[in-house]
Amino acid sequence: MRIGALVTAVGVLLAALAAEALAASDIRSVRLWRAPDNTRLVFDLSGPVQHSVFTLAAPDRIVIDVSGAKLATSLEQLSLANTPITGVRSAQRSADDLRVVIDLSAPVSPKSFTLAPNQQYGHRLVVDLFDQGSAPPATQTPSIAASAPPVPVTPTQPPPKLTPVPNGKRDIVVAIDAGHGGEDPGALSPVKGQYEKHVTLAISKELQRQINAEKGFRAELVRTGDYFIPLRKRTEIARKKGADLFVSIHADAAPRASAFGASVYALSERGATSETARWLADAENQSDLIGGAGNVSLDDKDKMLAGVLLDLSMTASLSSSLNVGQKVLSNMGGITPLHKRRVEQAGFMVLKSPDIPSILVETGFISNPNEAKKLHSASHQQALARSITTGVKQFFHENPPPGTYVAWLRDEGKIAAGPREHVVARGESLALIAQRYQISLASLRSANKLNGDVIKVGQTLQIPATALAAQ
Structure with missing residues (x-):
């Protein structure tokens, strides 16, 4: 009887579980x-x-x-x-x-x-x-990446900038990536219904408007509306648009509501430079986990050759990223408090483009009630965009890509040829930097008052004004 009762009880339990x-x-x-x-x-x-x-x-x-x-x-x-x-x-x-x-x-x-x-x-x-x-x-793997548009073009997108450029010189192209979107709202504001995805798109559109007003520059939006794009797809879109610079706009949250201030990030090859950077990087990278997007395999490539080429390209790209990032950060400091006064480095997936200098701009902490209010203000959004535009202009006036209208202006002496700056990236030596800018090692030492050839990652070097950069 005991066994029979036990069997009956198990049967009832299994039936209940099955019904549930x-x-x-x-x-x-x-x-x-x-x-x-x-x-x-x-x-x-x-x-x-x-x-x-x-x-x-x-x-x-x-x-x-x-x-x-x-x-x-x-x-x-x-x-x-x-x-x-x-x-x-x-x-x-x-x-x-x-x-x-x-x-x-x-x-x-x-x-x-x-x-x-x-x-x-x-x-x-x-x-x-x-x-x-x-x-x-x-693809056989269900993924939100499947819905990513290759090139966003919608009826509401502003018409492309078609202003003719003198002498057939091309515009400098800045790809602007509004963070998050669609079913990925990003960080939440203390005010109900206010999401990071809306703030980033508003700032990005204002930034596009301001950059397009600058002769010799063209801004392209990676995301033009409220929809999701996987992180790696964002850099692919920027590359298809011929971007010379990738700027990702965010307004993130922190575990502490009291955290405040703007930040600028570049890629770190060896992890984050602070706990805050590591926490933010992890949060951003998890965006792709919404759909389970996977890594790109390089198994069919010559790994040694691919590694060397990738390392050389990434080093040059990272150096430019740190340089433009510092200029953007310095200008942002004039209109909003800064969370850190130097460019932070972290493993943001969206920054991992070996051929395009890339920065991620945290315009403030939307989790902070005071900053959330400012971030939703049109006037503050305009001021933030203006500071980013100014930093981007300063960088490209010093480092114009060849064949661009800005490079032509510099060659014609129409842009002040003051000393340029170079932010030292990991793996760079003083000799390598001198070779890149086609100047002598002695002149580089002299311009920076160096007694030897020892330099540090993140150090800012002055490049003599007479140097012509080997782009």
């Missing part, structure tokens, strides 16, 4: 974002579900069958403007089986996947609808 596992999950809300080449629907769930997606033609529709789900929200509130979606309707086919039908104005290519809970959201079902001519990436 099969219990329908609620679709609590539905969110929609429009990216330049796709539309993303995110179904927020109370638990895991199974699903299938298929297409129908004449008329064009997407059908999503969700097993173990019930609709507990309205679909009528979705804003469908500027999307190929003309309507979203649903029907409960059985107690636990839901069908969602998406009516379309044009054919699309769907891609769907589920996501486990993270710190911001619970279970989710993500459906990406790629426009014609923009097929989803050929």
